[in-house]
Amino acid sequence: xxxADLRTxxxxxxxxxxxxxxxxxxxxxxxxxxxxxxxxxxAALGGDPLEVHVSGCSLSIRCEQARRFSVKx
Amino acid sequence: xxxxxxxxxxxxxxxxxxxLAGTVALVGPPNSGKSTLFNQLTGLRQKTANYPGVTxxxxxxxxxxxxxxxxxxxxxxxxxxxxxxxxxxxxxxxLLGRRADTPRPDSLLAVLDVTRIQQGMYLLRQLLDLNIxxxxxxxxxxxxxxRGLRIDCEALSERLGGVPIIPVVATTxxxxxxxxxxxxxIFDTVESKREHSWPALRDAAQAVLNKAENSKxxxxxxxxxxxxxxxxxxxxxxxxxxxxxxxxxxxxxxxKLFDSAPALAQEARYGHAxxxxxxxxxxxxxxxxxxxxxxxxxxxxxxxxxMLLFFxxxxxxxxxxxxxxxxxxxxxxxxxxxxxxxxQTLLPPGLINSLIVDGxxxxxxxxxxxxPQIMILFLFIIVLEDSGYLARSAFLMDRAMxxxxxxxxxxxxxxxxFACAVPAIxxxxxxxxxxxxLATILATPFITCSARLPIYALLxxxxxxxxxxxxxxxxxxxxxxxxxxxIVGAGVTALIVNKLLSKGERSGFAMSLPDFRLPNFxxxxxxxxxxxxxxxxxxxxxxxxxxxxxxxxxxxxxxxxIDTTGLSGVDxxxxxxxxxxNQLENSFLGRAGKFVEPAFKPLGWDWKVxxxxxxxxxxxxxxxxxxxxxxxxxxxxDEHTLAQRLTETTWPDGRLVFNLPMVVGLxxxxxxxxxxxxxxxxxxxxxxxxxxxxxxxxxxxxxGYFSALxxxxxxx
Ligand SMILES: Nc1nc2c(ncn2[C@@H]2O[C@H](COP(=O)(O)OP(=O)(O)O)[C@@H](O)[C@H]2O)c(=O)[nH]1
Numbered sequence: 001x002x003x004a005d006l007r008t009x010x011x012x013x014x015x016x017x018x019x020x021x022x023x024x025x026x027x028x029x030x031x032x033x034x035x036x037x038x039x040x041x042x043a044a045l046g047g048d049p050l051e052v053h054v055s056g057c058s059l060s061i062r063c064e065q066a067r068r069f070s071v072k073x
Numbered sequence: 074x075x076x077x078x079x080x081x082x083x084x085x086x087x088x089x090x091x092x093l094a095g096t097v098a099l100v101g102p103p104n105s106g107k108s109t110l111f112n113q114l115t116g117l118r119q120k121t122a123n124y125p126g127v128t129x130x131x132x133x134x135x136x137x138x139x140x141x142x143x144x145x146x147x148x149x150x151x152x153x154x155x156x157x158x159x160x161x162x163x164x165x166x167x168l169l170g171r172r173a174d175t176p177r178p179d180s181l182l183a184v185l186d187v188t189r190i191q192q193g194m195y196l197l198r199q200l201l202d203l204n205i206x207x208x209x210x211x212x213x214x215x216x217x218x219x220r221g222l223r224i225d226c227e228a229l230s231e232r233l234g235g236v237p238i239i240p241v242v243a244t245t246x247x248x249x250x251x252x253x254x255x256x257x258x259i260f261d262t263v264e265s266k267r268e269h270s271w272p273a274l275r276d277a278a279q280a281v282l283n284k285a286e287n288s289k290x291x292x293x294x295x296x297x298x299x300x301x302x303x304x305x306x307x308x309x310x311x312x313x314x315x316x317x318x319x320x321x322x323x324x325x326x327x328x329k330l331f332d333s334a335p336a337l338a339q340e341a342r343y344g345h346a347x348x349x350x351x352x353x354x355x356x357x358x359x360x361x362x363x364x365x366x367x368x369x370x371x372x373x374x375x376x377x378x379x380m381l382l383f384f385x386x387x388x389x390x391x392x393x394x395x396x397x398x399x400x401x402x403x404x405x406x407x408x409x410x411x412x413x414x415x416x417q418t419l420l421p422p423g424l425i426n427s428l429i430v431d432g433x434x435x436x437x438x439x440x441x442x443x444x445p446q447i448m449i450l451f452l453f454i455i456v457l458e459d460s461g462y463l464a465r466s467a468f469l470m471d472r473a474m475x476x477x478x479x480x481x482x483x484x485x486x487x488x489x490x491f492a493c494a495v496p497a498i499x500x501x502x503x504x505x506x507x508x509x510x511l512a513t514i515l516a517t518p519f520i521t522c523s524a525r526l527p528i529y530a531l532l533x534x535x536x537x538x539x540x541x542x543x544x545x546x547x548x549x550x551x552x553x554x555x556x557x558x559x560i561v562g563a564g565v566t567a568l569i570v571n572k573l574l575s576k577g578e579r580s581g582f583a584m585s586l587p588d589f590r591l592p593n594f595x596x597x598x599x600x601x602x603x604x605x606x607x608x609x610x611x612x613x614x615x616x617x618x619x620x621x622x623x624x625x626x627x628x629x630x631x632x633x634x635i636d637t638t639g640l641s642g643v644d645x646x647x648x649x650x651x652x653x654x655n656q657l658e659n660s661f662l663g664r665a666g667k668f669v670e671p672a673f674k675p676l677g678w679d680w681k682v683x684x685x686x687x688x689x690x691x692x693x694x695x696x697x698x699x700x701x702x703x704x705x706x707x708x709x710x711d712e713h714t715l716a717q718r719l720t721e722t723t724w725p726d727g728r729l730v731f732n733l734p735m736v737v738g739l740x741x742x743x744x745x746x747x748x749x750x751x752x753x754x755x756x757x758x759x760x761x762x763x764x765x766x767x768x769x770x771x772x773x774x775x776x777g778y779f780s781a782l783x784x785x786x787x788x789x
Contacts, residue, residue, distance in 0.1 A: 017338070033341055034342065042375060044468050044472060045376045046473070048472050049468060056188055056189050057585055057586075059584070060471070065583065
């Protein structure tokens with residue numbers, strides 16, 4: 001299961017990250033690392049990108065990158 | 074750009090003559106309240122300049138810290154020491170002492186947002202490892218309190234080896250005095266031993282340094298950054314400095330430390346684990362009070378309400394541009410006309426009189442009148458930005474913008490170009506994908522910038538009736554329509570660029586979304602005043618110079634005065650007006666205008682309009698100034714406003730020059746044409762060559778010309 005599969009309001013823990021993507025690395029710097037609990041927010045118009053809440057901040061993440069984060073509810 | 078030099082010291086402190094103790098740099102993530110705090114601490118004792126070679130603003134100023142003064146600089150916001158843009162690169166270079174123009178700061182003031190403390194701690198770890206005396210200002214504590222968030226600053230400070238942590242509210246200045254006291258003692262607390270947060274990284278860097286050739290000139294921190302950010306500018310430069318054996322050691326150590334995983338990912342894991350450990354047990358977060366404000370904010374953050382709100386607000390702004398600004402503009406208008414009349418009676422008629430009244434007052438004045446409207450527009454943009462709405466619309470619009478070949482991040486430059494395309498094009502640097510960035514750069518000049526507003530307002534005010542439909546002014550609606558035209562032009566252009574350029578590169582988009590908040594009065598006012606200053610400076614320099622030149626071209630060569638002896642008063646006036654018109658037609662400007670007139674006659678423009686449009690190519694608002702001067706020189710009745718003069722202009726055969734198809738054509742020409750030398754210059758710099766600015770100029774000018782031609786020919 002990946003971050004892209006979470007429903008609005010659902011929480012999950014990041015278990016694994018495919019780091020072969022420059023944008024994913026930037027998201028990791030912003031706090032999206034393994035072991036962190038994230039909460040899915042509302043998606044933008046058209047369902048992409050997603051708003052993800054992580055340790056007090058909101059991040060904007062495109063589905064393409066969200067699929068690289070494996071999560072466990 | 075020349076900076077404003079304001080370094081006077083307040084009277085109160087002159088008596089004690091505090092001495093300059095050193096420099097302090099404000100560092101922190103974007104939106105953490107850095108600029109607000111900087112303004113609070115330095116007051117008006119600040120100057121703005123650019124870092125040489127790049128157009129990134131450098132703000133510096135003196136601040137009073139208890140008993141000493143500190144020279145403070147505000148660095149561009151960063152999330153980490155791995156730079157993603159030119160702005161962030163500058164911050165890194167200054168922090169490592171790698172910029173010749175800015176010495177390495179003696180101390181750091183880390184500005185961290187308490188509501189995003191995890192992100193802040195991530196940066197703080199890297200800053201602490203730089204081994205520069207450091208102080209933390211924890212901002213947004215009011216917002217934190219409202220959320221029910223509390224942090225034990227003392228315990229955290231202790232965990233960090235005694236780094237002072239001062240909670241403040243940057244907007245109100247709460248607890249600022251304590252911050253000043255701590256800043257005054259910033260150089261006294263250096264000696265307390267701080268351990269490196271990542272010993273393995275430091276050891277690896279030390280091993281590399283030991284093998285480096287000129288190890289004296291290299292700081293351990295520089296090698297640490299080079300170890301983590303392999304592809305960075307810093308790493309490349311450093312590898313050329315340290316010599317072959319050290320480079321080999323660098324590669325070896327990097328492999329030992331990170332194995333095959335990306336080093337940046339490893340650092341992110343390590344850094345966030347570290348930050349979590351430091352904060353463990355020190356954060357007390359209970360459910361904050363949920364009041365009606367939060368519910369409203371949560372509602373308008375949703376996609377559909379947010380979009381609707383945007384268009385409603387924009388529509389209202391254009392209503393306001395006419396409704397609110399009119400009384401103010403009338404006031405300025407009256408003041409300028411009476412000034413002109415007064416000067417006219419004061420000076421003897423002749424050269425100087427005409428230069429001042431017809432040239433300078435009429436020319437510069439006709440642009441100054443639009444200051445109130447431009448201020449309303451700027452206010453709107455500043456509020457959008459300051460409330461966090463702009464960042465949120467970048468998120469909301471990402472999908473739609475991608476369909477046009479741009480990115481959500483393009484929204485920020487596009488909205489910024491409602492003010493001016495130049496800073497907008499510079500802010501496209503945040504767009505990581507070159508193709509999306511190019512599409513955005515070519516789209517921005519279509520967006521109606523504030524320099525287009527004077528000509529729109531002049532023509533709409535003169536030719537669109539001030540009637541109302543269901544309470545909305547028709548003039549406001551026409552203006553809104555012209556803005557929409559600009560938006561459509563931008564969208565279509567981006568689409569074309571996207572079709573012409575090959576695809577293939579993957580695009581990324583990751584950003585931190587700030588929460589909505591009520592804009593702060595002080596922040597908004599400061600920014601608004603800044604914009605007004607820029608506008609006035611432009612009017613005072615460029616437009617002033619051009620009006621004087623245009624006036625001279627319109628005034629010379631002089632023809633013979635007509636003998637008026639023996640004629641009645643009415644005849645004299647008639648004759649004088651005719652003479653003024655003849656004079657103008659035979660002036661240098663008149664001859665040049667007549668020369669180009671054939672090219673613009675199919676658009677319905679007479680030589681005066683043609684000349685003004687041509688003069689407007691370096692900067693569009695010049696056109697209004699030139700019209701002001703031309704019509705003032707060619708008209709003896711000085712109590713007429715420019716708008717009145719325009720409505721009365723006729724062709725030699727008596728037909729009105731400004732008929733509806735011509736006016737609409739002229740407006741559309743203005744909406745589409747690229748008449749701005751500064752935009753062309755910044756395009757050249759940002760795209761590294763003349764190719765794109767030339768393409769953009771030909772494309773936009775052609776589009777404007779043929780649209781105006783089509784409209785005039787079809788409808789007249
Ligand atoms: N509530 C609150 N708002 C603040 C505080 N400090 C700054 N702000 C607001 O936060 C926004 C961003 O501040 P700014 O100084 O521009 O941040 P910068 O990007 O770090 O320079 C502005 O709207 C400020 O008015 C604070 O301590 N409390």
